[in-house]
Amino acid sequence: MLKNLAVLDSFILKWFRECTPKILVVTDGLNFSAVDDFGLTRFVNALRTSTVHAMTPIVRTALYTPGSGTAASLDATAQHISNFQFTDASHGLLKSRYDVVFLLAITREGGAGLAQEPGAQAAIVNFMQQGGGLFATGDHEDLGAAMCMTIPRVQGMRRWAAADTPSGGGIDRLTTTGPGTNDVFEFADQSDALPQRLYVNFRTSFGVGVAHPVLQVPGAAPARAIEVFPDHPHEGECRVPALLTGKLPDGVTDEWPLATGSTQRVVPEAIALTVSEGNAFPGKAAVAPRSFIPVCAYDGQQAEVGRVVTDSTWHHFVNINLVGLAGRNLSDVQQYYRNLATWLMPKHVRRCWRYPVLIRELVRYPLFEEIRLEPVEKFDGPALHALGEKVEDALQQRFTRGEVAAMVDDALDEMLDARTRQLLDGFHGRYGEVSSRDTGLAALGALTLASGNTALQLQEKGDDVKDAIGLFDEAAAKALRLGIQRYLGDAREGLRRLDEVIGAVLR
Incomplete structure (x- = not known):
């Protein structure tokens, strides 16, 4: 279980000192x-x-x-x-x-x-x-x-x-x-x-x-x-x-x-x-x-x-x-x-902020009541998407919509090349729930779990943590990749079933 906000803040200031704008x-x-x-x-x-x-x-x-x-x-x-x-x-x-x-x-x-x-x-x-x-x-x-x-x-x-x-x-x-x-x-x-x-x-x-x-x-x-x-x-x-x-x-x-x-x-x-x-x-x-x-x-x-x-x-x-x-x-x-x-702020500073923000949000109402930290691997695409929606709602109470949207966009840009991102942007949810926004919310859900789980592991070490940002980056990269794959994989299966239905109707 994550420690209270006061204790976590003392760790955050040390873990993410390099992120200071x-x-x-x-x-x-x-x-x-x-x-x-x-x-x-x-x-x-x-x-x-x-x-x-x-x-x-x-x-x-x-x-x-x-x-x-x-x-x-x-x-x-x-x-x-x-x-x-x-x-x-x-x-x-x-x-x-x-x-x-x-x-x-x-x-x-x-x-x-x-x-x-x-x-x-x-x-x-x-x-x-x-x-x-x-x-x-x-x-x-x-x-x-x-x-x-x-x-x-x-x-x-x-x-x-x-x-x-x-x-x-x-x-x-x-x-x-x-x-x-x-x-x-x-x-x-x-x-x-x-x-x-x-x-x-x-x-x-x-x-x-x-x-x-x-x-x-x-x-x-x-x-x-x-x-x-x-x-x-x-x-x-x-x-x-x-x-x-x-x-x-x-x-x-x-x-x-x-x-x-x-x-x-x-x-x-x-x-x-x-x-x-x-x-x-x-x-x-x-x-x-x-x-x-x-x-x-x-x-x-x-x-x-x-x-x-x-x-x-x-x-x-x-x-x-x-x-x-x-x-x-x-x-x-x-x-x-x-x-x-x-x-x-430059991209690298903005990307660094996501970890302290998400860690703090996990010990605040309402997320501390709604989210239980478990490995990302236990969640399918829809579950990660639902989790991302909860996190987005909570963040928008404290930050501008632009800041929250930037966190989601950065997660996608980090994992997808420009061509793939453009293709994904073109869907706009017209076919099922395949869109950059929906995929980004699943990525946000995965990122939240990775940030919380990493903090959970590091808080026991307190000040004795070397390269905390590197550890969070490594966990985030794995979680984002898995979250995007899970969500788009489930979406592909949904589109396949839709294709079968359309094929049956048109025969």
Whole structure:
């Protein structure tokens, strides 16, 4: 029998220490002060006090000072790097050092940026090509361009150049700040309790009728999504690039590669729209209303590179725009931060999280009452499928549907080659219960049993376990293979009987 959650958690922290998500937050002119309007403290604290893939992340902040000539230094207590350089040997950007990087940039086009640090752009490109997740944002006009406007993929998913961006005060500015409770348009309204409205795209590559994972809420019906952002009277603008034929700086590698096993390129998506509208603020013109893209997402993992998200403004992250939010609005914005870090995580981190999640779930209600740990070999395909459904239901109460679906998809991708997966995706349950989803649920059931049984064996050894992740991986591979084979084998038998019936009718 598995021990109680408190005891298991102490083991989990040791067994899966290598799974701890590592996040870097970089700015070149904002700060991390708790009392400064343009501080990122509330955002960073939301990450540090959350769980990403069921693990508490290590969040390191950094002030980028390109060309300063001063060596980077780490304050280990504050987890902050001064004089950060992307190429620094001790603290710079390496895939082995960080999983996800947030770039919240303010320096304008022509200012000190990547061009002043030789090798900086190459370090970022290597990180992305190796599967690292990247987030980037600036503000109105060309704020943030010096750091971000030449980064592949990022450059096409947001407007950065001065000649291509909305102004800060003209009629073309993008304002999402409405009048306050006094019905007057004031700059201070961006700090009140009234956020902007998001119009969520419920038709993305992640499904119809559900929000993109970046905008999902745990434990919610599919129609429930994050529909608010902090507001601001002059935002920047994201976009979906019109051309996907560019190359990386090496002149050879595709900027937008083909999806694995496909002839189609993976395309960035507008996962929501918002609306710019309103009368004049002091010193600013009234605007002609129009919609624009506040957040754009690229699923590079479909093409074996890193994921990318761009946002219209870092005013969705700084203290001045968060101070007035409360209740559900605040919790939804904080969920957006967690979702960004979670969705951008590389595959290997996401695949690692499944073990601690499933172990913990097995000692919680309702699964501790419904599941008895036995060898996977004792279960047939339908039984594994039923078990997977129970696990899915339990997980969706604590995690977003996107996170749970990713666990199922990863299980299938791990066992099936791209061609087989495409064939399976094509069934959609039209013939019996043969579909990727149903097969994936059987795999989830098998994975749950393997995770629980392995934890059962290792808990008696406590801290004296070498290569725990390797042991879980080995057990998972065997269970997933058996679970998929059992389910598809039973499905084949069902289809054979159906074929006999059809043959008898048609004779």
